[in-house]
Amino acid sequence: MNLNRVEMPKQEPEDRRRNFDEVATGYTYEMAMEEASRCIQCKKRNCQQGCPVNIDIPDFIKHLQDGNIEAASRVLKAKTSLPGICGRVCPQELQCENSCTLNKKGAPVAIGRLERFIADWERSQGAVSTPEIAPSTGKCVAVVGTGPSGLTVASDLAIRGHQVTMFEALHVAGGVLMYGIPEFRLPKEIVQREVQYVASLGVDIQLDTVIGINYSLDELLNTKYHAVYLATGAGLPQFLRVPGENLNMVYSANEFLTRTNLMKAYLYPEYATPVKMGKKVAVIGGGNVAMDSARCAVRLGAQEVYVVYRRTRQEMPARLEEVENAEEEGIHFHFLCNPTGFISDGRNNVSAMELIRMKLGEPDASGRRRPVPIEGSEYTMDVDTVIVSLGTSPNPLISSTTPDLETSRWGTVVTDERGKTSKARVWAGGDIVSGGATVISAMGEGRRAASAMHEFLSQ
Amino acid sequence: MFPIVAHEELAPKVHRMSVKAPIVAEKSKPGQFVILIVDEKGERVPFTISGWDASKGTVDFVYIEVGKTTCRLGSLKPGDQLAHFVGPLGKPAEIDHYGHVLAVASGYGASAILPVLKALKEKENRITTILQAPDRERAFGCAELEEVSDRLVLAIGTPGEDMTVSATRLLRKLLANHPQNPIHRVIVMGSLCLMRVISEMTRPYAIKTMVHLTPLMVDGTGMCGACRLSVKGNNRFACVHGPEFDGHEVDGWDVLMARRCTYADESVLQQSFQCRGCSQW
Ligand SMILES: Cc1cc2nc3c(=O)[nH]c(=O)nc-3n(C[C@H](O)[C@H](O)[C@H](O)COP(=O)(O)OP(=O)(O)OC[C@H]3O[C@@H](n4cnc5c(N)ncnc54)[C@H](O)[C@@H]3O)c2cc1C
Ligand SMILES: Cc1cc2nc3c(=O)[nH]c(=O)nc-3n(C[C@H](O)[C@H](O)[C@H](O)COP(=O)(O)OP(=O)(O)OC[C@H]3O[C@@H](n4cnc5c(N)ncnc54)[C@H](O)[C@@H]3O)c2cc1C
Ligand code: SF4
Ligand code: SF4
Ligand code: FES
Numbered sequence: 001m002n003l004n005r006v007e008m009p010k011q012e013p014e015d016r017r018r019n020f021d022e023v024a025t026g027y028t029y030e031m032a033m034e035e036a037s038r039c040i041q042c043k044k045r046n047c048q049q050g051c052p053v054n055i056d057i058p059d060f061i062k063h064l065q066d067g068n069i070e071a072a073s074r075v076l077k078a079k080t081s082l083p084g085i086c087g088r089v090c091p092q093e094l095q096c097e098n099s100c101t102l103n104k105k106g107a108p109v110a111i112g113r114l115e116r117f118i119a120d121w122e123r124s125q126g127a128v129s130t131p132e133i134a135p136s137t138g139k140c141v142a143v144v145g146t147g148p149s150g151l152t153v154a155s156d157l158a159i160r161g162h163q164v165t166m167f168e169a170l171h172v173a174g175g176v177l178m179y180g181i182p183e184f185r186l187p188k189e190i191v192q193r194e195v196q197y198v199a200s201l202g203v204d205i206q207l208d209t210v211i212g213i214n215y216s217l218d219e220l221l222n223t224k225y226h227a228v229y230l231a232t233g234a235g236l237p238q239f240l241r242v243p244g245e246n247l248n249m250v251y252s253a254n255e256f257l258t259r260t261n262l263m264k265a266y267l268y269p270e271y272a273t274p275v276k277m278g279k280k281v282a283v284i285g286g287g288n289v290a291m292d293s294a295r296c297a298v299r300l301g302a303q304e305v306y307v308v309y310r311r312t313r314q315e316m317p318a319r320l321e322e323v324e325n326a327e328e329e330g331i332h333f334h335f336l337c338n339p340t341g342f343i344s345d346g347r348n349n350v351s352a353m354e355l356i357r358m359k360l361g362e363p364d365a366s367g368r369r370r371p372v373p374i375e376g377s378e379y380t381m382d383v384d385t386v387i388v389s390l391g392t393s394p395n396p397l398i399s400s401t402t403p404d405l406e407t408s409r410w411g412t413v414v415t416d417e418r419g420k421t422s423k424a425r426v427w428a429g430g431d432i433v434s435g436g437a438t439v440i441s442a443m444g445e446g447r448r449a450a451s452a453m454h455e456f457l458s459q
Numbered sequence: 460m461f462p463i464v465a466h467e468e469l470a471p472k473v474h475r476m477s478v479k480a481p482i483v484a485e486k487s488k489p490g491q492f493v494i495l496i497v498d499e500k501g502e503r504v505p506f507t508i509s510g511w512d513a514s515k516g517t518v519d520f521v522y523i524e525v526g527k528t529t530c531r532l533g534s535l536k537p538g539d540q541l542a543h544f545v546g547p548l549g550k551p552a553e554i555d556h557y558g559h560v561l562a563v564a565s566g567y568g569a570s571a572i573l574p575v576l577k578a579l580k581e582k583e584n585r586i587t588t589i590l591q592a593p594d595r596e597r598a599f600g601c602a603e604l605e606e607v608s609d610r611l612v613l614a615i616g617t618p619g620e621d622m623t624v625s626a627t628r629l630l631r632k633l634l635a636n637h638p639q640n641p642i643h644r645v646i647v648m649g650s651l652c653l654m655r656v657i658s659e660m661t662r663p664y665a666i667k668t669m670v671h672l673t674p675l676m677v678d679g680t681g682m683c684g685a686c687r688l689s690v691k692g693n694n695r696f697a698c699v700h701g702p703e704f705d706g707h708e709v710d711g712w713d714v715l716m717a718r719r720c721t722y723a724d725e726s727v728l729q730q731s732f733q734c735r736g737c738s739q740w
Contacts, residue, residue: 169680171496171503171543208545210680214482235682239694246694248717252684258677263502272502272527273677274722348717395681397699 003106006035008113013328017298020183020266023325024088032117036064039109042101047111050099052444055079057096057111064114073122076115077131081155081197082148082443084123084190087116089181090440091319123193130200134161139457142167142225144211144398147175148439149430150231151198152446153453158201160454165225166203169210172262175233176431177439179262180254182292184299185322188261212397217405217426227425227453230413231446234392234431240284244342245388247350249278253285253293253389260296278384279303282353284339285389286316291323293387294331302385305331310338310358310371336360338373342386353381394432410435419449427453460540461495464517470599472524474533475509475570481516483508483546489574490552490671490703493518494679496543497531504528505676507571507648507702508547518546521570521600548679552703553669554578558585558643561633562608563626563657565591565649568671569600572648576607579646585609587633587642591626591649593617627656634664642666647706651716658706670706672697674719688715 009025010016016023027035039061047057056075063072076083092098092112100108139162143150146168154164172178174191199205211217211232220228237252239245256275259265263273277300283293286309297305307326309316312335316323327333336358345351357377360369394411406414406422412435419427429445431437465477483493492507506520524533535541552575560579564572569590576586588608592598592615605611614625633642645661645668647654654670661668677683679698686697689711690704697704709715 169545170678171545208543209482210545210548213547214486235680237682237684239684239687241694246687246689246711246714246718248714248721255677255683255685258683263677264500271500272497276721348714397680 002038005107005110006031017329020299022187023184026120027113027117032114035110036061036114046099046101047096051096052440053079069118069121073118076118081152082194083115084119086440087112087119088186093320131159133159137161139226140224142220142228145231145233146173147231147233147430149442149446152443153229153450154203155198155201156450158203162457164203166205167209167211168207171207173205179258182261182296212401217398217402221425226457229449230428230432231430232432234394234436236393236395238390239388240339242339242341247342247344248348249350250342250386253289253387256293256387277302280383281305281385282383283307283387283389286318288318290389291318291326293389295326295329298329306334307331308334308337312336315368350386353383355379355381391436393435418452419445461544463535463537463539466537470597473599475519475521477517477519478544479516480518480544483518484511484513484516487511487547488551489578491547491549493544493546495541497528498542502528503677505679509570509573521567523567549698549702554582556582559641560584560586561642561645562586562588563647565653568648573603580607589614589626589629630660637664651719655712662707668706669703671702672704
């Protein structure tokens with residue numbers, strides 16, 4: 001048994017610090033074949049149980065071992081419509097790969113990298129196969145939000161013969177995949193391919209349309225649509241609520257990433273949207289969003305970038321791979337400290353940050369040890385740019401215009417385990433329900449809701 | 460795509476554009492705004508809705524050429540298309556019967572305020588309007604303002620050392636008369652400077668003063684936080700909680716103005732935007 005996985009080639013840190021090209025360049029055919037050969041085709045299929053959408057992992061790897069990439073792709077497509085995306089951004093180390101039998105003895109099979117290889121191979125072949133579409137049922141479905149959850153529901157229901165219309169507030173479809181996750185981790189062309197694929201199934205995508213403004217949820221239900229799926233994500237940025245947080249050059253991660261990724265400010269002035277970047281940048285937070293912000297800052301020319309996190313490395317929610325990438329790119333980590341205020345340079349630009357050191361106390365509700373401030377440990381740090389990346393909660397636009405839609409204390413929409421909300425004919429899933437999770441869980445919830453919606457529509 | 464159906468010059472570097480966007484026209488209310496993108500490489504730029512026709516599906520706005528996008532708009536002709544056009548964004552202006560309303564407008568505000576004044580007029584308010592402009596040539600929109608106002612006063616001139624302009628001198632006179640001829644509400648649509656100065660002037664009189672704030676925006680739907688400002692100590696997003704705010708409740712005007720000019724530099728065409736009160740210059 002081979003216990004070492006085939007490494008995926010990456011751009012050297014010194015090079016990639018200066019460009020937005022994809023960091024990991026993907027397996028070659030030979031590498032993929034070698035890695036696939038490590039899989040021992042366990043009877044128990046531990047890996048499959050670790051995947052939130054239950055991909056038949058041993059089967060697709062078997063097809064790879066046999067050199068039949070097309071068949072491997074079909075196995076993937078049976079459970080995920082976004083393999084090129086999941087293969088890149090899934091937290092595999094916590095999911096499929098964590099459960100792989102080989103993980104007990106050595107490195108698990110690189111399932112995500114193989115998934116990515118298959119998707120990229122299919123893409124390089126040009127024509128992407130479209131599945132057979134069931135005869136029209138005459139039923140219309142509205143999907144609100146074009147992130148991974150909405151895209152999944154739209155394609156699942158379109159294939160089953162329903163007429164699907166998607167509504168998107170922004171000028172581009174794809175949700176966080178377009179506006180949040182940077183090009184160097186997930187090329188936008190790949191996302192747009194997936195969007196085109198969904199459109200090719202007959203799904204109508206209406207951009208520049210805000211539900212809650214252009215149409216209320218009730219208007220959708222009372223006009224054309226038999227059922228609605230809400231997948232508007234969790235796009236409302238949270239702030240620290242400390243003095244000075246509105247100073248110039250204090251960004252929310254959402255603004256910073258939207259300017260950089262969605263509006264392509266890294267190509268300014270070819271693209272018209274600018275993003276101003278200082279020399280000493282502090283990114284507040286420890287999740288994927290913080291890593292993406294820090295790594296974008298480096299690429300936009302910041303000289304020093306610090307990630308400031310109130311717990312320790314062990315508690316950081318960011319993917320390990322991305323933390324390592326960030327470190328290689330020269331980003332510094334400051335653990336166990338928390339900003340208590342921002343100081344102006346006298347002209348309302350941020351020039352320094354006040355912090356307090358923290359220690360870990362008793363575990364909180366989430367099981368993580370709660371950070372508590374150490375009195376008297378205040379200090380300051382010079383910075384000229386701050387990116388606040390503390391997480392997000394659902395945008396209240398729809399819930400505030402739909403009184404009979406039950407929401408939780410955190411503003412998330414309440415559903416049963418198949419995505420049904422408190423409101424008749426309305427389902428929901430993805431970050432609007434879970435409040436900031438993962439691409440694959442957003443997809444998984446979409447898949448479950450789509451089958452529930454299909455049952456309802458077939459009655 | 461969103462076709463331009465009409466485009467006219469109102470004054471030097473000031474234009475009115477009419478765009479076909481039925482779902483925007485259908486829902487528009489006074490005081491709301493749109494965000495447009497000229498082409499796929501363009502920036503998302505906000506403009507206040509100055510008029511609409513739901514039956515024709517058209518939305519109008521008036522813009523001043525100040526930078527990249529607005530100059531680009533200036534070169535477009537009827538029949539050309541805008542890549543994206545989304546709205547109506549923001550909360551509508553508060554409309555009710557107040558009594559005597561004093562409106563102050565400058566710049567594009569001269570046109571952008573029209574729907575608000577029309578609605579106020581329908582609620583049988585008496586409206587006095589002050590139009591502030593640097594010179595007569597740039598005092599546009601008088602005829603339309605006259606139609607919706609009981610009285611229109613022109614205030615011509617550029618700001619003095621103390622940031623007072625003709626409009627504020629006029630306002631001072633009206634406020635001195637306030638006990639005899641009460642003003643029940645003030646509404647200002649103009650530069651941040653003007654809105655701030657007027658809010659400070661009416662504060663001692665406790666006359667509710669509504670301002671239409673224009674911080675930088677990106678998405679316009681509450682997602683990015685670029686447009687945040689402090690209102691009575693709470694963070695508010697101008698694009699969803701505004702753009703209309705009670706000027707007496709806005710704190711941190713300095714920060715608001717500084718943030719407005721984050722991307723301002725010498726390339727700004729309209730020198731009058733380089734206001735003296737702002738720390739970014
Ligand atoms: C920077 C960043 C990095 C991340 N990295 C990872 C990662 O590495 N791996 C991972 O698995 N997950 C990652 N995530 C999380 C993941 O992207 C999300 O969990 C996932 O995208 C949620 O999908 P969704 O379909 O629920 O919503 P979203 O992707 O948020 O899409 C919602 C869409 O709905 C639209 N919308 C909102 N309101 C309205 C309305 N009223 N009308 C019309 N449209 C509306 C929005 O514009 C948006 O396009 C990351 C998130 C961020 C922000
Ligand atoms: C809610 C809202 C409503 C608006 N309504 C209108 C409207 O109806 N008509 C209109 O002409 N404009 C309006 N604006 C302002 C308009 O969005 C800007 O003029 C526009 O973004 C300029 O884009 P640009 O690419 O041409 O110039 P840029 O190159 O972006 O502008 C150059 C610089 O000029 C400065 N600047 C530009 N406009 C202003 C301004 N109005 N006040 C102070 N400084 C400014 C800024 O610092 C900017 O960075 C509104 C803004 C908001 C937020
Ligand atoms: S979808 Fe994600 S969790 Fe499932 S097999 Fe692929 S990489 Fe693993
Ligand atoms: S658990 Fe690992 S080795 Fe076993 S079948 Fe799955 S991928 Fe292959
Ligand atoms: S413009 Fe992004 S939150 Fe208001």
